[in-house]
Amino acid sequence: xxxxxxxxxxxxxxxxxxxxxxxxxxxxxxxxxxxxxxxxxxxxxxxxxxxxxxxxxxxxxxxxxxxxxxxxxxxxxxxxxxxxxxxxxxxxxxxxxxxxxxxxxxxxxxxxxxxxxxxxxxxxxxxxxxxxxxxxxxxxxxxxxxxxxxxxxxxxxxxxxxxxxxxxxxxxxxxxxxxxxxxxxxxxxxxxxxxx
DNA sequence: TGAATGATGCGCT
DNA sequence: GCGCATCATTCAT
Numbered sequence: 377x378x379x380x381x382x383x384x385x386x387x388x389x390x391x392x393x394x395x396x397x398x399x400x401x402x403x404x405x406x407x408x409x410x411x412x413x414x415x416x417x418x419x420x421x422x423x424x425x426x427x428x429x430x431x432x433x434x435x436x437x438x439x440x441x442x443x444x445x446x447x448x449x450x451x452x453x454x455x456x457x458x459x460x461x462x463x464x465x466x467x468x469x470x471x472x473x474x475x476x477x478x479x480x481x482x483x484x485x486x487x488x489x490x491x492x493x494x495x496x497x498x499x500x501x502x503x504x505x506x507x508x509x510x511x512x513x514x515x516x517x518x519x520x521x522x523x524x525x526x527x528x529x530x531x532x533x534x535x536x537x538x539x540x541x542x543x544x545x546x547x548x549x550x551x552x553x554x555x556x557x558x559x560x561x562x563x564x565x566x567x568x569x570x571x572x
Numbered sequence: 573t574g575a576a577t578g579a580t581g582c583g584c585t
Numbered sequence: 586g587c588g589c590a591t592c593a594t595t596c597a598t
Binding site: 425427434435436458460461462463464466468481483499508509510511514549550551552553571 | 594
């Protein structure tokens, strides 16, 4: 197992309480850290998508509050994890204030620590373990046990390393049918870990 | 291009 | 409760 130490400050609650599009864009370059029972993993975020409120038809919260999406209705700075297509999990960062349901989907990241654990969690033939939302969760061992966990705690959190992409591009969100016109996907144009 | 695979939410009984 | 359509994906064909 690698022993890199992620340098930088843990991101505070105030970061997540702001506008979702602002948070989404600024999440690029931040480091996702997960202290898993099997070891520490970390990766630099390079691709995200925003899902914003009742008016966004593609957002899980568009139908109102349900058992599944309840975390999104709480304050920013918490994990929203859901199970999709019968096999994959997706990790989201809840944004905005209490009562406004919104989140940012973490779609891809570049591993910086815990590489061996990620490899063990991934198919033998796989070369990139975190270039897609389902793959990233599989590599990190993320499942619904961390749904609702506080990102201002000690288990899962983000770190500001001071680095940011030199070139951020936008596009429509991937894999959705509704609200396909919104350019709410943000990614680091120079990264080799972008999905699809 | 389509199969894998199961939770979710909705409409109905 | 029950059945059905849908789904913020991935991988092999």
